[in-house]
Amino acid sequence: MTRTSSFHIARIASxxxxxxxxxxxxCGGPKTRYGDAGSVETVTNQFGSTDLQMLAEQMTQSMLxxxxxxxxxxxxxxxxxxxxxTSEYIxxxxxxxxxxxxxxxxxxxxxxxxxxEMQKQLDExxxxxxxxxxxxxxxxxxxxxxxxxxxxGEITSIVKETKNVKDVYYQLFMSLTNIQTGIxxxxxxxxIRKTTER
Amino acid sequence: MTPVPEPSxxxxxxxxxxxxxxxxxxxxxxxxxxxxxxSYRSEMDQVIERTAGGDVSGAIxxxxxxxxxxxxxxxxHMELGELKRLANDxxxxxxxxxxADAEVLAWEAAVKLDPTRAVGQTGSFLLNxxxxxxxxFDYEKVLITTRMAMDHLALGDWDKARIEIKRTHxxxxxxxxxxxREYQRLREEAAGKSAQVSFRExxxxxxxxxxxxxxxxxxxxxxxxxxxxxxxFVYEALGEPGLAAPGYRTAIELRPGESxxxxxxxxxxxxxxxxxxxxxxxxxxxETGAIPGRQSRSFSLPIPxxxxxxxxxxxxxxxxxxxxxxxxxxxxxxIGGVDRLPTAHILDLDAMARRALQDDMPGIMLRAFVRSxxxxxxxxxxxxxxxxxxxxxxxxxxxxALLALQIGGAVVEQADERGWRTLPSQVTIARARLPRGSHPxxxxxxxxxxxxxVNLTGSHALVSIRLLRGHAFVAPPGxxxxxxxPELPSSESAGEPGNAGMYAHVRVIDLPSxxxxxxxLQ
Numbered sequence: 001m002t003r004t005s006s007f008h009i010a011r012i013a014s015x016x017x018x019x020x021x022x023x024x025x026x027c028g029g030p031k032t033r034y035g036d037a038g039s040v041e042t043v044t045n046q047f048g049s050t051d052l053q054m055l056a057e058q059m060t061q062s063m064l065x066x067x068x069x070x071x072x073x074x075x076x077x078x079x080x081x082x083x084x085x086t087s088e089y090i091x092x093x094x095x096x097x098x099x100x101x102x103x104x105x106x107x108x109x110x111x112x113x114x115x116x117e118m119q120k121q122l123d124e125x126x127x128x129x130x131x132x133x134x135x136x137x138x139x140x141x142x143x144x145x146x147x148x149x150x151x152x153g154e155i156t157s158i159v160k161e162t163k164n165v166k167d168v169y170y171q172l173f174m175s176l177t178n179i180q181t182g183i184x185x186x187x188x189x190x191x192i193r194k195t196t197e198r
Numbered sequence: 199m200t201p202v203p204e205p206s207x208x209x210x211x212x213x214x215x216x217x218x219x220x221x222x223x224x225x226x227x228x229x230x231x232x233x234x235x236x237s238y239r240s241e242m243d244q245v246i247e248r249t250a251g252g253d254v255s256g257a258i259x260x261x262x263x264x265x266x267x268x269x270x271x272x273x274x275h276m277e278l279g280e281l282k283r284l285a286n287d288x289x290x291x292x293x294x295x296x297x298a299d300a301e302v303l304a305w306e307a308a309v310k311l312d313p314t315r316a317v318g319q320t321g322s323f324l325l326n327x328x329x330x331x332x333x334x335f336d337y338e339k340v341l342i343t344t345r346m347a348m349d350h351l352a353l354g355d356w357d358k359a360r361i362e363i364k365r366t367h368x369x370x371x372x373x374x375x376x377x378x379r380e381y382q383r384l385r386e387e388a389a390g391k392s393a394q395v396s397f398r399e400x401x402x403x404x405x406x407x408x409x410x411x412x413x414x415x416x417x418x419x420x421x422x423x424x425x426x427x428x429x430x431f432v433y434e435a436l437g438e439p440g441l442a443a444p445g446y447r448t449a450i451e452l453r454p455g456e457s458x459x460x461x462x463x464x465x466x467x468x469x470x471x472x473x474x475x476x477x478x479x480x481x482x483x484x485e486t487g488a489i490p491g492r493q494s495r496s497f498s499l500p501i502p503x504x505x506x507x508x509x510x511x512x513x514x515x516x517x518x519x520x521x522x523x524x525x526x527x528x529x530x531x532x533i534g535g536v537d538r539l540p541t542a543h544i545l546d547l548d549a550m551a552r553r554a555l556q557d558d559m560p561g562i563m564l565r566a567f568v569r570s571x572x573x574x575x576x577x578x579x580x581x582x583x584x585x586x587x588x589x590x591x592x593x594x595x596x597x598x599a600l601l602a603l604q605i606g607g608a609v610v611e612q613a614d615e616r617g618w619r620t621l622p623s624q625v626t627i628a629r630a631r632l633p634r635g636s637h638p639x640x641x642x643x644x645x646x647x648x649x650x651x652v653n654l655t656g657s658h659a660l661v662s663i664r665l666l667r668g669h670a671f672v673a674p675p676g677x678x679x680x681x682x683x684p685e686l687p688s689s690e691s692a693g694e695p696g697n698a699g700m701y702a703h704v705r706v707i708d709l710p711s712x713x714x715x716x717x718x719l720q
Contacts, residue, residue, distance in 0.1 A: 044371070044375055046371060081439055081440055081470075082440060083439075083440065083443065084439075084440040084441065084443045084444055085443070086444060087444050087447050087448050087451065088444055089364070089367050089429070089441055089444050089445070090440070090441075090444070091438075091440065091441060092440035092441075093438070093440060116437055163385070198378070198379075198382045
């Protein structure tokens, strides 16, 4: 084999390798990877994970400063529905769940069963009263503890759109009310503005 | 005997040219599969005719016969899913819709990567739009997951219905994003051009059939109030008023002025705050008629030929829709023969089909003009030759060439008639908090009437009724928690002979094989 033909074969082989590499890279299809759940998400201007995390975190920090919690009396709180007054399908329970777990971890608040979970609580309570259970080890009825405070709130939005710009403004309002006295012990408003230019 | 003139060189060349164009079109049609020459409208007319006669299994057979090849498309799965719903085979219906949904998911993945892509659309510039890959109209994509949710509700699985409901509004949000980007791109492209194509400029096009007040009043071509109201209803049934509220609110925004929709949102707190264990919150979804199908119609259009500085008239096909029906009369629904329920006209699919065609027409026209350009040049050359040969005896060849070109072109030049045809034309809802137990229900509408019994046992129930040219189909209510209504419905009270002459006569009976299987008998 001459030197020239060897050179051609080597060149063709390297070109084929390059083409194969390009083809394989092109045929790879969509790639899936794990990302940081706390990283900023700006895929669209709809309510997203960053908004949820930001609002829940800011609300929790503000609530922990409320005198009724900061005093260390370990108040018992129940969460009520955060009303969704927007036209977006925002799972407001995800906001209160995140707040609840952060507040519990702080060790300064205890939570009583809320209205949404009440039926499941009663079902389990009643189930243990059945004859299949050892009554000495079963929980007893009439021992549930009522909350002293309730957390409630609402989320609203204002959407403005022109040909080139879409502006969305979210406002989350939350409050903590003494159930016995009806006195509002804490309230807070947090806002988010998201603007998308096309 | 008159001697036949010898063909001149120019005639031979003309005939050869015309033959090449015609042969090219026909070969391409064959290569593109029979899709180019297939009439979806006539195929589906047979399916709907059988369905309206109560022969749903016969309709399914016709559909399957017309789609005998192994490679089934989105349209087939949507039609089959709808027919199986009418046959009360909800598991089969869900399976068909799941396959249709897989096609839409592939579209979603592709459009996220490249919103301007044109995969599988090249043939439409050569042959006709029937060879385009059918991706479904936007409202059809949204309705697939809505139907999947309704199938789950009929089977009593409200948690799985919730999954499909959530996917419905996520899909809608994606479509909104895609269309906003597309609109922006088109606006930028249009800024550099002086002329815009509009179906209003096609001489003889039935503009009034697609630019109806109802179609023009729609906010867009993909959102429908039924899907959002159903989302509100399912979220409410599952104790999630925070998610139910936007469902009702969006439904109100899409169908303003329907007081029954306003009441759903206004009473949400009261209903969820004080649940009543003795009543069943029942939603009746009454679907009537069949959505209008597109029909191919030929129009003579002037096509410019820049090379000659002239223009010629070419036959081009565009889809048209039948004239819009006269004002819709909402069905009348009564419980126990006395209590007439307030209704809300929640979805006008007739208008959505017209709106979809309105929105599609610029693209359809653009492709038609590109296709016509080649034909126009060949046709102009022949016509010019004919004019030059008018005073000679050898013009016969040019006439033959012109005829061949026009006939061949007419065979291939057909507008796309595809669309999800088994969908209803109109949807009305009625909602009532009824005492749990058995209730006789009667429904009367322009599309037929029915009487049946429902046995309500849970906190919430969805009852689907479809009336099609006098025949009725009723889907049973399933209650939250996973079980359909367990007791058998009473068949004695339904189907009384005295009412038989007035309207279609339906008894709802339970099949012995499965307590979940209901069907209607005429």
